Amino acid sequence: MLGVVQARVAGEAIDVGQPRQRSVLAALLVDVNQVVPIDELVDRVWGEQPPTRAKHALYSHLSRLRHVVTPVGAALTRQAGGYLLTADPASVDLHLFRELCARSRAGGHQLDAVDQALALWRGRAFEGLDTPWFSEVARRLDQERVAAELHRNDLLLRLGLHADRFTDLDATATAYPLDERAAGQVLLAWYRRGRQADALAHYRVIRARLAEELGTEPGPPLRELHRRILAGDPLLVSDRPVPRQLPAVAPHFVGRAAELAELDRHDTPLVVIVGTGGAGKTALALRWAHDNADRFPDGQLYADLRGFDHTSEPVPPEIVVRGFLEALGVPVHSVPSGVEEAGALFRSVLADRRALVVLDNAADAAQVLPLLPGGAHCLTLVTSRDRMCSLVAKQGADHLGVGVLTEPESVALLGERLGRGRVDAEPDAVTELVARSARLPLALSVVAARAAVNRSFSLRALADELRDEHERLDVLDAVLDVRAVFSCSYRVLSPDAGRLFRLLGRHPGVDVDVHAAASTAGLPVARVRVLLAELTRQHLVEERAPHRYGTHDLLRAYAVELARACDTGEVLTAARFRLVDHYLHAGYHAERQLSPHWPPLTLPAPGDGVVAREITSYDEAMGWFTVEHTAVLAVLEDAVRHGWDAHAWQLPWVLTSYLHRQGRWREKSAALRTALEAAERLGDQDALAVTHHLLGRTATALGERADALDHLNRALELHRARGDEVGQAVVRFSLASEYEQRHDLHRAMTHARWALGLHIRTGNRAWQGFALTALGWYSTCLGDHTQALAYCHEAARCMDDRDGLAHSFQIMGCAYHQLGDHAESVTHHGKAITLFRTLGDQYREAGGLVLVGDAHRAAGEEPSARAAWTRALAILKRLGHDDSASIRERLDQVPVAAP
Numbered sequence: 001m002l003g004v005v006q007a008r009v010a011g012e013a014i015d016v017g018q019p020r021q022r023s024v025l026a027a028l029l030v031d032v033n034q035v036v037p038i039d040e041l042v043d044r045v046w047g048e049q050p051p052t053r054a055k056h057a058l059y060s061h062l063s064r065l066r067h068v069v070t071p072v073g074a075a076l077t078r079q080a081g082g083y084l085l086t087a088d089p090a091s092v093d094l095h096l097f098r099e100l101c102a103r104s105r106a107g108g109h110q111l112d113a114v115d116q117a118l119a120l121w122r123g124r125a126f127e128g129l130d131t132p133w134f135s136e137v138a139r140r141l142d143q144e145r146v147a148a149e150l151h152r153n154d155l156l157l158r159l160g161l162h163a164d165r166f167t168d169l170d171a172t173a174t175a176y177p178l179d180e181r182a183a184g185q186v187l188l189a190w191y192r193r194g195r196q197a198d199a200l201a202h203y204r205v206i207r208a209r210l211a212e213e214l215g216t217e218p219g220p221p222l223r224e225l226h227r228r229i230l231a232g233d234p235l236l237v238s239d240r241p242v243p244r245q246l247p248a249v250a251p252h253f254v255g256r257a258a259e260l261a262e263l264d265r266h267d268t269p270l271v272v273i274v275g276t277g278g279a280g281k282t283a284l285a286l287r288w289a290h291d292n293a294d295r296f297p298d299g300q301l302y303a304d305l306r307g308f309d310h311t312s313e314p315v316p317p318e319i320v321v322r323g324f325l326e327a328l329g330v331p332v333h334s335v336p337s338g339v340e341e342a343g344a345l346f347r348s349v350l351a352d353r354r355a356l357v358v359l360d361n362a363a364d365a366a367q368v369l370p371l372l373p374g375g376a377h378c379l380t381l382v383t384s385r386d387r388m389c390s391l392v393a394k395q396g397a398d399h400l401g402v403g404v405l406t407e408p409e410s411v412a413l414l415g416e417r418l419g420r421g422r423v424d425a426e427p428d429a430v431t432e433l434v435a436r437s438a439r440l441p442l443a444l445s446v447v448a449a450r451a452a453v454n455r456s457f458s459l460r461a462l463a464d465e466l467r468d469e470h471e472r473l474d475v476l477d478a479v480l481d482v483r484a485v486f487s488c489s490y491r492v493l494s495p496d497a498g499r500l501f502r503l504l505g506r507h508p509g510v511d512v513d514v515h516a517a518a519s520t521a522g523l524p525v526a527r528v529r530v531l532l533a534e535l536t537r538q539h540l541v542e543e544r545a546p547h548r549y550g551t552h553d554l555l556r557a558y559a560v561e562l563a564r565a566c567d568t569g570e571v572l573t574a575a576r577f578r579l580v581d582h583y584l585h586a587g588y589h590a591e592r593q594l595s596p597h598w599p600p601l602t603l604p605a606p607g608d609g610v611v612a613r614e615i616t617s618y619d620e621a622m623g624w625f626t627v628e629h630t631a632v633l634a635v636l637e638d639a640v641r642h643g644w645d646a647h648a649w650q651l652p653w654v655l656t657s658y659l660h661r662q663g664r665w666r667e668k669s670a671a672l673r674t675a676l677e678a679a680e681r682l683g684d685q686d687a688l689a690v691t692h693h694l695l696g697r698t699a700t701a702l703g704e705r706a707d708a709l710d711h712l713n714r715a716l717e718l719h720r721a722r723g724d725e726v727g728q729a730v731v732r733f734s735l736a737s738e739y740e741q742r743h744d745l746h747r748a749m750t751h752a753r754w755a756l757g758l759h760i761r762t763g764n765r766a767w768q769g770f771a772l773t774a775l776g777w778y779s780t781c782l783g784d785h786t787q788a789l790a791y792c793h794e795a796a797r798c799m800d801d802r803d804g805l806a807h808s809f810q811i812m813g814c815a816y817h818q819l820g821d822h823a824e825s826v827t828h829h830g831k832a833i834t835l836f837r838t839l840g841d842q843y844r845e846a847g848g849l850v851l852v853g854d855a856h857r858a859a860g861e862e863p864s865a866r867a868a869w870t871r872a873l874a875i876l877k878r879l880g881h882d883d884s885a886s887i888r889e890r891l892d893q894v895p896v897a898a899p
Contacts, residue, residue, distance in 0.1 A: 001026055001094045002141070003122030005129065009071050016068050017061070020045065023129050024061040025068070028076070028085035029092050030137060037082040047131040093120045094141070101148050104155075110297055111159060114152045121145060146176060153185045158298055158353060160242055160329075162189040177209060180222045187222075191229050191236055199229050243299040243327040246358065249290045250283040252416040252445075255409030259402060263288045263381075268398050270372065270380045272388040275402035276539035276555065277308065277489055278442025281383040282360050284402060289358055289381065296379070298353035301327060303371070307363025308385055308489055314363040317370040321346050324357075324371070339370050347374035354378065363492075365390045385489050387537045403542070404439035404552055407431075413441065417448035422459070429459035436466035438552035486558045489538040496523070497534040502566060503575045504541070504551075505559025508634030511550030515613040516631075519582035520575050522609030548627070573642065578610050580635045580647050585612035586624070587632055587654035593621035594657040594839075597766040597801055599726055601650060601690075618802075622840045625658040633671060640674060648678035649687045656694050660701070663843035663879050669698045689718035693731050700738045708738045729758035729767060736774050740781070749778045769799030769808070776811045785815040806835035810848055813855065822859035826852055846875040850887060862894045 005022040007014050016022050027044040028036055036044075042054045051057060062083060066076045074087035089095035100117035104110045125138040149172045156162050162169060169189050173182040183206040190199035203218075203226045210216050218226070228236055263271065263284075273281045293300055303320045306313070318339035325335050325342065328349050336342045350373035362368050362384040368391065372380055382388065382397075391397040405413065411430055415423045423430050437443035451462055490498060503520045504512060512520075518528040532549055535541040541549045551559075563572060585606050592600070593615055606612045615621050632655055639647040652671035659668040672695045679687035696711030712735050719727035732755035739748040756771035776791035792808045792815070799805065813829035816822070833848040853868035869887050876884045 001029060001092065002097060002120050002125050004127045007068065007072055014068070014071060017064060019128060020057075021061045021064060023131070023134070024058065025065055025085075026126055026129060026134070028083060029087075030094065032085055032087050032089055032092055032095065035079045035082045035084045041083065044131065044133040047133065094125070096120060097148075098144070101144070101151070104148075104151065111152070111155045111161075114148055114155065117148055118145070118152060146172075146179070150179075150181050150185070153182070155297065157185060157188055157192070163193050166193075177206075178213065180206070180210075180219055183218075184222050184225050187225055187229065188236065196229060196232070200226070203229075242297070243301055243324075244293075245302040245327065246286060246289050246293065246300045247302060249286045250280075252413060253283055253287050254412045254416055255405055256280070256284050256287070256402075259284055259400060260288055260291075262400055266379070266398050268396055269376060269378055270391065270395055270397040271382070271400060272391055272397045273381060273383045273400045273402055274385065274387050274539065276440075276542070276552070277385055277486055278440045278554075279402045279404065279539075280441035281402050283441065285358055285360065285381045285383050289356060293356070296354050296356040298350070298355040299328070300356040300358070302358045302360065304360045305362045305367055307361050307367060308492075314367055317367055318342060320359075320371055325349065343370035346371070350375045350378050352377075356381070359383070362386070362388070364388070369395075385537075385539045387539075389537070405441060405444070407434055407439065410434040410437070410439045410444055413444050414448055414451075417445070418451055422451075426459040429463045432463040433459060433466065436463065438554045440552060440554055443554055486540075486555060489540050490558075490562070493538065493540075494531075494534060496521075496527070497531045498562075499567075500528065500531045501535055501540050502559050502563040503572075504549075505556050505563055506572070506576065507579065507631075508638070509550075509628065509631035511544050511548045512631075513549075513613075513628075514547050515586065515611045516579060516582055517549065518611040519578045519609065522575070522578055525611055576638055576642065577644065578607060580639050580642075580644060580651075581607045581610045582612065583628070583632050583635050584647050584651055584654065585610065586615065587628075587651065589613065589615040590621035590624045591654045591657055593618050594625075594661070595803070597764075597770070597799075597804070598657070599690075599730060601653060603650065618839070622658070625655075626840075629655060629658060633667070636671060636674060640678065645678040645682045646684075649675040649682070649684070649691060651675070653690065653694070656698075660698075661839060661841040661843070663881060665698055665701045669695065669702065672698060685718055685722060689715050689722070689724070689727055692718065693727075693734060696731075696738070697734050700734070700741055703741070705738075705742060708741075709735075712738060725758050726762055726764070729755045729762065729764075729771075732758065733767070733771060733774065736778075740774075740778060745778050745781050749775065749782075752778060766799045766801050766804065769795040769797075769801070769804045772798065773804060773808045773811060776808065776815070780811060780815045780818060783818075785818045788812075788815040802835045802839055803841070806832045806839065806841075806844070809835070810844075810851065813848075813851060817851070817855050817858065822855045825855040826859075829855060842875050842879055843881070846872040846879075849875070850890075853890065857890075857894065866891060866894055 005016070005026045007016050007025075016025055023045045024041065027041055038055060038058070042050050042058060045058065046054055062076065069076055069085065069087070072087070072091065074085060074091070076083065076085050078084075090099065097117045097120050100113045100120075104113035104117070125141040126134045149168075153169045153172055156165050156169065166189055169182075169185050173179070173186045176182050183202065187199045187202055190196070190202060203222075206222070207218055210218060217223075225236075273285055275281050289300060289302075301324050303315070303323070305315050305317075305320065316339075318337075321339065321342045322335050325346055326332060328346075330345065330349060336345060353375060354377040355373065355375075357371065357373060357378065357380040359368055359371055359380060359382045362382050364384075364386050365388055368382055368388070372395070382391070388397065388399075392399050404410075411423065411434060414430060414433065433447055434444070437447050447462065447466075451457060451459060490501065493501065500517065500521050500523075504517060507516070507520065509516075514525055514528055514532065517532060518525045521528055521531075523531075532541065532543075536543055536549070540555060541551045544550050585603065588601065588603060589612065591598075613624075615624055632651055636648060636651045639645075639651060652668075652675040655671055656668060659665070659671075672691060676688070676691045676695060679691050692711045693715035696708050696715060699705075699708035699711060712731055716728060716731045716735070719731060732751045736748045736751035736755065739745075739751060752771055752774040756768060756775065759767040759771055772791045772795035776788040776795065779785070779791060780788035789812060792812045795808045796805060809828045810832035813825045813827075813832060816828060817825035829848050829852045833845055833852065836842075836845040836848055849868045849872035853865040853872070856862070856865035856868060869890050873884055873887045873891070876887070
């Protein structure tokens with residue numbers, strides 16, 4: 001329709017009928033895919049003087065047009081009140097023109113899009129159709145065409161193509177002799193071609209023309225352009241090619257889909273990409289920059305700021321900004337010498353341009369600030385090991401953290417470098433190589449390079465090379481100086497931050513909290529928070545959870561190596577002792593929340609510099625143990641290695657309640673055997689009594705009958721010798737449990753009653769409740785269910801301990817079950833399960849669910865029974881317990897209900 005109205009199929013014109021029928025087709029196509037009312041169609045086609053039978057004529061045209069539009073993939077249908085022509089808008093030149101113009105203004109291949117749009121025109125729109133409606137639409141389209149030509153000319157000037165396509169600019173100015181914007185484009189093109197005189201002459205022509213035909217002077221924009229041309233303004237010069245400074249992208253780039261998508265979604269002109277050395281920040285930035293270069297037709301600027309280069313100092317920003325200005329076409333003699341003035345000029349040059357600036361390896365925000373363009377259409381990507389918090393806070397930058405690769409991405413990177421066949425042939429070795437390289441792209445690339453150079457080496461041999469952490473950095477340095485990558489971050493640290501980094505290398509956990517870090521360093525928590533923030537800014541540690549910090553294995557090995565070189569043995573040993581002491585005292589506080597009824601230890605005050613974290617609730621204690629129990633077990637080994645035997649027997653003590661409630665009896669037993677050896681070396685009778693008792697209880701849980709009785713009897717003898725009635729009472733309680741496991745219920749009752757009497761004499765109400773609960777259990781085992789309920793109700797009145805109450809409710813549930821009151825049984829078991837769940841005692845929660853299932857089955861509620869047993873089985877699987885055979889037998893005996 002941008003010319004004579006035509007229809008074409010495969011480039012060949014088809015007959016669309018006489019002019020009036022073409023009018024009907026055009027009137028529908030202007031609003032393609034929209035219903036056009038019949039009266040509106042009549043008005044568009046005939047104007048103010050339609051024929052007498054206009055609608056009848058319209059229907060005839062529409063009927064014939066149905067056959068015309070079908071070959072071009074369109075459809076014409078009658079709708080309520082009008083007609084609808086359905087077609088792909090891109091098949092109609094008018095709509096395609098508008099879509100291409102919009103695409104050009106939005107970004108991407110801007111010049112290509114507008115060139116394609118203008119090439120669609122074959123003359124005046126709707127040529128030969130002259131009703132008032134068509135004339136008005138054609139007038140508006142002509143305005144759109146002029147706007148597209150002017151936009152195209154702006155792009156030619158912006159891309160430096162004004163010389164190659166000067167005829168396009170001149171043709172527009174000739175076609176619209178009074179358009180000041182078109183005149184200004186020609187002036188600027190002459191000036192940028194070095195022909196200032198021609199530009200000034202053209203200005204005189206347009207000025208005279210405006211005065212003669214309109215009686216006006218040129219407007220402010222054209223007059224300002226004339227003034228700047230007269231002054232020889234360097235900012236108007238753009239003879240140099242559009243800068244394309246991006247380095248080549250890494251040839252083996254893998255993964256980072258989430259990070260690339262995050263960059264795609266950015267809505268700010270500044271994005272800071274941060275991460276540790278070797279994480280692949282530059283590769284990510286360049287990958288995205290190359291993929292999106294066409295969005296920045298005014299150029300892509302790149303500078304390596306060398307902020308963390310071990311061979312040179314960071315590049316001063318004044319040097320970088322001068323290079324940028326020269327690349328943008330500003331003459332050398334016109335660039336100011338001061339960094340602030342040069343930065344201001346840089347912002348002016350890019351003010352109305354669409355450019356990408358990549359500032360790689362920035363040291364800090366101060367180095368970056370003078371290099372930020374001011375234009376809203378520019379984007380700056382900054383990569384750094386510094387977190388650049390001030391840019392985020394003050395400049396509104398988006399922050400994108402880059403961590404290590406995922407395991408699949410790491411394997412894919414090795415596959416890209418070495419070939420899938422070699423990687424697939426040794427999957428176990430590849431898994432180990434990935435782990436030893438800490439999934440760090442730099443380290444993986446070094447490993448791949450070593451494997452590529454030594455094709456005869458098996459990947460297993462290379463993995464074995466990296467097994468010793470002391471030699472790992474040496475092996476990697478044989479190909480690339482990995483230490484130097486890390487040292488660039490380390491050498492900018494303050495002395496205290498450097499010392500903390502070195503000392504944290506020996507921390508045994510996956511990560512460390514602020515209190516443990518403060519104890520390691522022997523510094524106040526407030527000071528350590530500041531130092532950890534400094535380490536985080538340099539990406540030598542990362543904050544993996546609020547107030548918890550960790551690092552990958554290669555940085556940990558580097559920290560250990562630095563500590564050997566920089567710190568004396570005495571300093572390192574003192575730091576280790578403070579850490580062990582910290583975990584003892586923090587663990588003790590946590591244990592007191594889990595089992596406040598258990599007889600306490602008497603600990604000396606924390607050592608100098610040790611920060612003992614206060615833990616004040618059950619949930620906080622369970623959370624602490626969940627995160628820290630592996631670290632406690634690790635520092636236990638340290639205590640043994642250094643001969644700190646008091647800590648070596650007390651650390652297992654603080655873990656016992658947590659490990660027991662998690663059903664981790666093997667871990668508990670191993671730790672307690674270490675404690676027993678330490679207690680024997682000390683000759684501490686109290687420590688021996690407590691540890692034998694705990695080992696006996698653990699052996700009972702493990703079904704190790706002989707060991708259980710040996711340890712419990714030994715504990716009882718030790719407590720008797722010391723006259724400790726509280727100790728004797730709790731051991732009697734544990735002996736009762738052991739005899740119950742041996743099915744010697746009468747002896748179990750004897751020990752439980754003995755324990756109850758001792759607890760009554762010592763006035764311990766909580767333990768009286770435990771003893772009464774045990775008596776209730778043994779009573780129900782002996783068939784005296786009414787007495788069992790009496791014991792348990794009395795026990796519930798004695799204590800407010802959730803653990804004790806849970807056991808009492810569970811025994812009541814069993815008693816009610818035996819008495820045939822299955823509803824009460826389910827109710828009491830449910831109370832017990834809820835308490836066990838709040839305690840985090842998953843093993844006993846599973847046991848309670850088994851009993852609930854039994855009660856449901858006895859009541860004939862088989863679907864509810866299956867549901868309870870299935871939940872119990874899932875918990876035991878999660879805990880890794882192998883005592884689920886009885887549950888499977890129950891499930892096999894109850895058929896699945898038909899749907």
